Amino acid sequence: MKQILFWLLLIVCCNVAVAQEIKYISKNNNWDPDSLGNHRVVISINHSDIKIARALIEWRRNDQHPENKDLFVVDSATNKRISNVSVTSISRESCTLYFEPVSGDQKYFVYYLPYKVDRKSNYPNAKYLKPEQTASDDWLQSINNTINVENAKVDCIESINAINSFYPMEVIATKAEIDNLIHQNAGRSYLVFPEDRLHSIRMKHDLPQRWIIRGMRNVFADKTVKGENFAYQLGIFPVTKDLKDVKITFSALKNKSGKVIAAKVMSCLNTNGVDFRGDDFNHSVDVAKGDVQAMWCLVNIPSTTIAGTYEGSVTISAKNAENTKIGVRLTVSNAIAVKGGVNEPREQTRLTWLNSTIAQKNEVIKPYIPLLVKDNSIALLGRKVILDKTGFPKNIETYFTPEMTSFATEAKQVISSPIELKVENGSGVEQWQSKGITFTETQPGTVKWTAINTTADLQMDVSGSLEFDGFSSYTVKVTALQDVNLNDIRMEIPFNKDAAKYMMGLNLKGEKRPDHYEWKWDVAHKSQDGAWLGDVNAGLQYSLRDENYVRPLNTNFYLQKPLLLPSSWGNDNKGGINITENGSTVLVNNYSGSRSMKKGDVLYYNFTMLITPFHPINTDFQWATRFYHKYDNIDTIKATGATVINIHHGTPINPYINYPFIAHDAMKAYIDEAHKKGLKVKIYNTVRELSNSAYETFAMRSLGHEIYSTGKGGGYSWLQEHVGDDYIAAWYVPEVRDAALINSGMSRWHNYYVEGMNWLVQNVCIDGIYLDDVAFDRTTMKRIKRVLTQDGHPGIIDLHSANQYNKSDGFNNSGNLYMEHFPYLNRLWFGEYFDYEKNSPDFFLTEVSGIPFGLMGEMLQGGGNPYRGMIYGMTNRMPWSDNADPRPIWKVWDDFGMKGTKMIGYWVENNPVKTNTPEVLATIYKKDKAALVSVASWANDDVNIKLLIDWKALGIAPSKAIITAPAIKNFQPAASFNNGQDIPVQKGKGWLIIIREK
Structure with missing residues (x-):
């Protein structure tokens, strides 16, 4: 009897161990996900005149509570939803459903995660539809008659595109398969699953079916090349108790000739590293019973390694459990990786960047001088x-x-x-x-x-x-x-x-x-x-x-991490x-x-x-450097007079937020063309949130909350379906379906960020970066400036911020919040929700202009106030606002010859040109025998003013002075004034007046 039971159990185990896979296919955005979802099962019926079809779908879903989510059955020929559908059983492992076919010999789609979302929002939240009964009562009664029921065949499971696919690492193992696996390995506190670098371990609470089909392995084998930043994973699965303080110990790898890859070039990303300050650290990793923890192991293969097969082992230990040894066999070919293989990030070769100390030494950065x-x-x-x-x-x-x-x-x-x-x-x-x-x-x-x-x-x-x-x-x-x-x-x-x-x-x-x-x-x-x-x-x-x-946290997220x-x-x-x-x-x-x-x-x-202040103001940079803040035809941009192009994310050459590494070939071609035509190009790249398209997303998720912030989850569908829980959903770009996650704050991602900037300078030739708020500290900013300005590169950095003085941002001032970064910026762009009409000159001076810190700025909200802006040398930025075009003022700069002028603001006590009205201020841009006078009003009504001119300080003889106002489109008409004449100034406006000697 015991022998019979043994053979029966063996048969069951074998059947479980060789569980059949459904075919998975990634489509090319063939349907609208925001109405149907990202996933569908394709089923077919090969018989005509069928009134009721039955489908058993072993979908192995990774989401929780599928019984609370609707599914649609759609006729593939007409794309019409079938109403007579009944789900008789549903679980994460499988589903049995009945539906009424429109005809035989037809394919049908079962969309099983349909949701609705506000596509207009950059912070959407996908809501999965609840099940609803659409079938008629008569038809529901008829499914009990099994005579006319045809078993539908599951052909495949399709995802709308590759990034949304669950296959293979998010296709779950069944409970029976896991129970069998545990039974086969009775006596072990935990199981270890070696996994290659191309199949990131994604699920925290489930084993993938891939591991069941492959079976337990006690040796990890893979191929690499000389000099490569190689990586692999160890999936830790506690089966009897929680594990405390999991550690990974590496042995040297040796070939048959006795050549060695030393253990010192190996490390575990989860337990050891170098933080953003350049300090070594050790981290304790605990794993709860029934969870899965990916331990990412790095091997920086020396470029001098002799080709061959190297063998050794890695030992997994925990404070409260037995050790497990896994063999490691790496075959090194004669090929040599370029710079560690970082040009192939899909191979996870850039994970070593997380421990980088590049540009960490506090060397003096120009224009600063040694202490x-x-x-x-x-x-x-x-x-x-x-x-x-x-x-x-x-x-x-x-x-x-x-x-x-x-x-x-x-x-x-x-x-x-x-x-x-x-x-x-x-x-x-x-x-x-x-x-x-x-x-x-x-x-x-x-x-x-x-x-x-x-x-x-x-x-x-x-x-x-x-x-x-x-x-x-x-x-x-x-x-x-x-x-x-x-x-x-x-x-x-x-x-x-x-x-x-x-x-x-x-x-x-x-x-x-x-x-x-x-x-x-x-x-x-x-x-x-x-x-x-x-x-x-x-x-x-x-x-x-x-x-x-x-x-x-900052920028809308302060209250989530104050x-x-x-x-x-x-x-x-x-x-x-x-x-x-x-x-x-x-x-x-x-x-x-x-x-x-x-x-x-x-x-x-x-x-x-x-x-x-940090340094003197470089006014000539302000006059000569004109940003064009839009991806556009380069000839079109050049014709505007702009000199620097800012490439935002969500564009063809920089599609994914804060991860400008995927379309880098197109970006390089664009920058090369711009350089040939005399323009510079900066790109949007900062730290605060990170695109879900990052190759390292799940490796970094394995680090707990070191890199991604804890949170309530939600957001766009990809985040809910693949990240699952415990994150903060961030910016979403519907055009490219780019869904980002909020970074946790200061972390090793900043090391990667600096390395990434270095790579972009060397390989893509970017001329600088556009920062949209900043979530890193001044140490990282200094490192960024060093790599951006290496080898004579311009390294232009401009910082944009929306007004942080609100509830979500914790009522901080943008200038106060980001002042630690000001020493390394070239320009400010402050920003959305900055009120240029109702705020005082003191607000302009301190919070917007940058002048007390050695900087200059530009305006944004509503195009700014051009009259008040010029008091501080500011215009708006082209072509951001439909309400204002800075080119007429740029033309005045060029016609007057602003290069080399001395800016003397109203805040200077001995300013040679003032007005007789305290609410109307004047700043001058002075050169030999000429001055451009900017006048702007904060008076409550239209007023008449007089210019109070210290002619000696101005360096112009009053008897030879000519006072004119050039015609400026959408700004002012041409005018001439006599010395001492009343000048009308409209409320909230002003003049640009030129005083020059005959």
């Missing part, structure tokens, strides 16, 4: 920091002229006395005893120092650094030397009033700084942890942090900031409130600072 340390002072481009013995700044000086076009000989003081961290107890403010600073690093790009300060109760360890662009970072560790009750720990920044004219941040738009201001933490709703206070030629941005700081309240500064919401003006000092008091500390307790009062 110079003398005594306790550190000099950098246009600025100087003098350190106090506590380690905090004693003085901060800037050397920029008010015009921001050159350097001044005399310093402007940013602070009026040293920055201090004050500790107050019941007896008053404790006095720090300081041992002075010790420089620990003095490199051209970075200077670091430490200082130890003590009181009777506390020790304050200060570690500071300053970089060549003006960024300073402080780690301030406060340790209790005994139990202590404190009234407050606060940092006081005493700004010089002349260097704190404007303010941006802490719930304020860019505006004149108020005399008194109060602010409290609200990280759940507001992305606010600091502010910028400054004037055009001097200022300081600072941010308050602790040791747990993590960069939040700031963490710093335990030191926030102090359970006791902390806050107040600003008061007293004489020549503006005191910014960053307080944390009362608290108790036990002996040995540690708090981190960390903060960062940016000293502004």
Whole structure:
């Protein structure tokens, strides 16, 4: 009896092990997915006069609860839906359905994931249709009569295109197959499935049928070439318990001659790597019982490897389970991979980029100069920091002229006395005893120092650094030397009033700084942890942090990953900031409130600072560099007078968002043609979301939430059907059906991003990038600038942002949010929802123009206000707005000869040309014996003004002066004015007036 049962079981097991596959076919977008879905079963009937057809579909679906989703049966000849359909059983494994054929000898389509979606939205959410009964009652009764039922044949399963196909890695194994597999491997805590690099493990909660058909293997074998960045996978499947801390250990691979591929060139992407800062890390991987975890193994084959077959092993271990050894056999051919094979990303050769340290060394980037340390002072481009013995700044000086076009000989003081961290107890403010600073690093790009300060109760360890662009970072560790009750720990920044004219941040738009201001933490709703206070030629941005700081999400997604309240500064919401003006000092008091500390307790009062401006303004770049923000015929673009083409995503040569590697041949051809015709080309490529077309999508999904953010899922159908759950759906382009996922923030994807930029410069010859908001930090920005400007490449970077001052973005200011990137930008484009009509000149100056930071900008929303824009040297961007065309103003620039002019803004106290009306401002562009005067009104009504001209400062003899206004299409009529004559200015408008000597 036992023998009979054994043979029966063996027969069942064999049948399960050789389960038959349905044929899967990828079509070429043959139907409308947004009404029928992305998948269909093709069935056929080979008999005429059939009234009822029965189909058994073993579809092996990876989605949950198919019983809650509708399906359509459609006649292939007419594309008409059949109403008499009945589903008698349905599961993820199979479905039995009956339907009424329209005729015999016909094919029918069963669309089994139909959905509806708003195609107009760039953030769509596919809604899968619920089952509904469309069959008549009479017909439903008739299906019980099996005499006239014909079994329909399943011919194949089709996906609308290749990227939507489930085959083979998302075709699930059945429960019986998995149970049999576990039974065959009884006694093992987990099973390991070696898999090649071309079949990314996709499903987290299911085994693919592919592994059942192939059977268990204890050896992984594949082919590679010399110098290739080779990769393979190990699928870990716990069957008896959760696995803790899964590790992968590699042995060397040896051939028969004793040649070796050393273990040191092997690594596991999931457990080891190099982070975006260039630091090595180890990561613990746990796997829940019944789940599948892909472990991606990298082997960087040395280019000197001798051809042959190399054998070794890889050992999988866990803290709470037995070890498993899998053999590895790699056959290396005589071919040599070019640059690791990265030109073949389908082969997953770029996964090694995730651990790249390219351009990580903090080398000085032009126009910046090496840092110079003398005594306790550190000099950098246009600025100087003098350190106090506590380690905090004693003085901060800037050397920029008010015009921001050159350097001044005399310093402007940013602070009026040293920055201090004050500790107050019941007896008053404790006095720090300081041992002075010790420089620990003095490199051209970075200077670091430490200082130890003590009181009777506390020790304050200060570690500071300053970089060549003006960024300073402080780690301030406060340790209790005994139990202590404190009234407050606060940092006081005493700004010089002349260097704190404007303010941006802490719930304020860019505006004149108020005399008194109060602010409290609200990280759940507001992305606010600091502010910028400054004037055009001097200022300081600072941010308050602790040791747990993590960069939040931005641009519509702040509320899904907000700031963490710093335990030191926030102090359970006791902390806050107040600003008061007293004489020549503006005191910014960053307080944390009362608290108790036990002996040995540690708090981190960390903060960062940016000293502004970063460099003088390059006005000639503004006049000569004219962006055309659209993919178009190159001759058409050249004829407009534009000089740089911005190629957005969703275009034929850059179809997929933030993944410009698929149509790169077409992109290269386009750029080559542009270069021949004297134009430069920049491409849209940033970090925040990533196209689902990325070859590495599922390899990176295997890393948990390192690269992709956690979230509620949803979004476009591809995301729901292939990613499944636990993600944030991002931008969608319906024209190319590009569905993106939100990145998690700071991650190894930034290493890949820098490597990708490097590849694009070297292989596609891009001239720069267009950034649509930024989700990476300044370290990555510096690396990007280095690779973009290598070997003399122009490396032009312009940054666009919609106004971030709203609920979804956490009420931050775009300028404040992205200021850490400003040192490496060439232009700003701020942006959607920036109001150019109702906002003040101070808002234009601080939040839009870029001038206080050494930049210039352009306008976007509604084409901008051309009159007000020219006060700051801005136009709108061609051909983005139908409401405005910058070419008439470009023509004025060319006719006047703007190159070499000196921009003297209304913000300059001794501006040679002013108006007699405070609400009407004037900026001049001065050259020898001539000036272009831009006049713009913020008055509430039409007004008449007079120009108040300092002729001596202007360098023009008034008796020889000619004052004219050239005719400018859609801007102003031609006019002539006499010295002192009233000039009419309409509300919200202005003039471009030329003053020149006869």
